[in-house]
Amino acid sequence: MVLSAPIRVAFRRVSGMRAFSTSRAVADNLSFQVFGPENEQAMRKPIVFLHGLFGSKQNNRSISRVLARDLKCQIYTVDLRNHGHSFHSTEHNYTAMAEDVEEFIDQQKLGQCVLIGHSMGAKAAMTVALRSPSLVSALIPVDNAPVSAPLKGDFGAYIRGMEHIEAERVMSQSSADKILQDYEESLPIRQFILTNLVRDEDGTMKFRIPVSVLGEALSEMSDFPYRDPSSVTYNGPTLFVRGTKSRYVGEETVPAIRRFFPRAQIVDVEAGHWLISENPESFRQAVVKFLTESS
Template identity: 55%
Template sequence: MLGLASSASAFRHACSGCARRIRVPVSASAPVSQRFRAVGARTSSPFSTVSLAYDLHEPAKPAADKETSPIIVMHGLFGSKKNNRTISKVLARDLGRHVYAVDLRNHGESPHDHRHDYTAMAADVADFIRQHGLKEATLIGHSMGAKTAMTLALHEPDLVANLIAVDNAPVDARLGSDFARYIVGMKKIDEADVTRQAEADKILEPYEKSLAIRQFLLGNLHRPAAVDGADGAQKTQKFRVPLSILAKALDHLGDFPFKDPGEVRFSKPALFVRGTKSKYVPDEVIPLIGQFFPMFELVDVDAGHWLISENPEAFRQAVIRFLEPRE
């Protein structure tokens, strides 16, 4: 990958289990990227943003001047703001900062839109920052949310103070076939008109053996409001996420909108946290991370891809060390 594999072994030992800043030589300052409307992931045509649903977690003891320098937390594919509720509360408490956990487009309670790519998702978050009058925002994103955070930081660095990318990297990579398999199973659940989650779980089991992952996916089920003027909600459960839209987007969700780190970079602090049992951030991409994000640090956490839930204390410590003021 871009001739970077030869540098991999030097980083493996240096970054294992510690927060250490790695500097990669880069060329002269790159020009600031154009606005979202001018550059699309696959088209130059303007597109509409959506207004994101969110939960605000306020600290009991706000740190001085932190009301307008919040943390914005973004989930991964098939996730929602409720997945980040616990870590958001903890970070609000420990850092004294307001934490906004958002639902990205086509997820949770946010609107659906036929376009689902990182340029569009990043533009939604940029609008969210402006609409709420936020300054010096910290972005935390897991997986799909991590690439959204990276895209926004590279597109509009003035909106972002720093970012934390969790188990993803600024590279094109093939998305695992398990996601397409999940959608097949989830569509079967929608077609079955289930009324209990146990029924849905039984349908999904042939598509995913892990109970924890099935429970995560089934967290998207809800009972839609009744139609035709009837009171209450329907008995059948359906998925909130638009499965057809996400199915069409899967082929491109492994992509990253930027290809050349010589054209644009984010020259503010960035933390990359990866799971030691995950394959999403292999050693050979680390130099490329440094070219896009020259002020980056890397922390390895003993966990798989879902490291925030698998090892929350190690993740919390890494975030606190990164975000606490330094002398």
Template identity: 60%
Template sequence: MNCIPRRLQPLHAHLIPGSTTRIQQSPSRLPTTWTRYFHPGASFRALELAFDYHENGGKAKGAPIVFLHGLFGNKKNNRSMSKALARDLDRPVYAIDLRNHGESPHDRIHNYTALAEDTENFLQQHKLKEVTLIGHSMGAKTVMTMALRDPSCCASIIAVDNAPVDAALTSDFPRYVEGMKRVEDARVMDNKSADKILEPYATDIPVRQFLLTNLVRTSPSEPLKFRIPVRILANSLDDMADFPFTNPDERWFNKPALFVRGTRSHYVTDETLPIIGRFFPRFELVDVEAGHWVISENPKDFRQAVVEFLQDKD
């Protein structure tokens, strides 16, 4: 998508007039040790996730960063930012494909508990410790879920343009799904035909180009198809609007947490800030001049926010 460089807004909060975004948890709230929490319900079969590894030519030796994309995205969306953060912070970056996306396996179950278990399994497989988890949109709710399930799984989180609340997805996402279904049903042979069919459902060119990056051809004589399982994801939209935890008196994450929101997005409203503060008492907030696609619309200011946050924690 096109980048629109803008000025980074300073850290601020709207919880209480004159308050800061970093909220200290009272000593009575602090647990003496972190214990592993599991969200009630069935445990899902963890899938082995595809990933790209960025280490700045072997120079990045610090604590790892794990980068999670949003709905309909993949690890390649975050390639440039991953490389930049590896250089800026001297920390290796693992950009992963979540289940039903990119090169990772498909499964009919697609909710935040399953996404969290997959990523927890990834951390265990690769023996990653003191991790910073960065996630955009669907990825943001995944890293929040992980932090609340098991606070010891990471050292900090960065949640990009999403909040720990049940909130219906904007009407755009069901339209995108319907458009992608129409493309597959038409059995198109070229991107131009796919773009024409998708245009009424995704009128913004950058969004349409983003969705069409998922089109692949299995053989020269076969029509194009989406590598993401469109119908599985269509049936999971309600789960993507959901959030597994509802009681911040039972689960919270008392480690550094950065929330980055787009100034033109409606996913993290001022009304959600108090609940963010209860689940994540040490959270900081940065507003970036962008819509929902914060990282691609304003990479400069997003990068600055992340680097300042993580350098401050070193």
């Protein structure tokens, strides 16, 4: 049985159109939020926006509002499984996430849509495009490549830090941050991780994501479900956006990109791995230019 929480709708005026933001949480399914003009006023195919590991749909709210305004389309920001307000499952890999997204597109009757995904979401989006190309009108993977490679960064340390926080049964976010400092020096990264912290019924802080499940899935997150580009390709318009200070999409990954995605373009944004938040204007310009020219 699928239950849906109350829908919250906030209206605002944008360029003479009534634009809206809708947030809906659906038990046993993907939680999502919608930005942009109402259906009958949308001028382009909808966009489905997928976040990265430990992220949520909230990460992409600001950029989605701007892109919805500029492109005059609806943008669906989605919580992938085991993230945000979506369901938890012991299975966490790109094939499972792709199946979730395909079902979401079908349930929302989106038809063909643009997929944008960052990091983990980029690999999930690429997997959808390769599995079900008829669902994807254009693809924008952000700072990840269709290759199996070790995760860059200290995701294992983040998992240990989160487990430590839960074991200590802390009562405040500041106490959690103090513990996390032993695992990550960067304040912005700590703040990002702690967006997942919520208060339990007994007053202690816990993570809304299943920490142990995601810890066991880290090897799956470094993988990519396809190995042979001769057997599967996505021939639609594709834009790989990579950070100039990031190591996720190095030149060694370009041959695989070209083989899996023959129409791929690559654009560099002056930023690190978190380029959407680090340099949102350059990201916005790249996406708008690409989708305007490819539509």
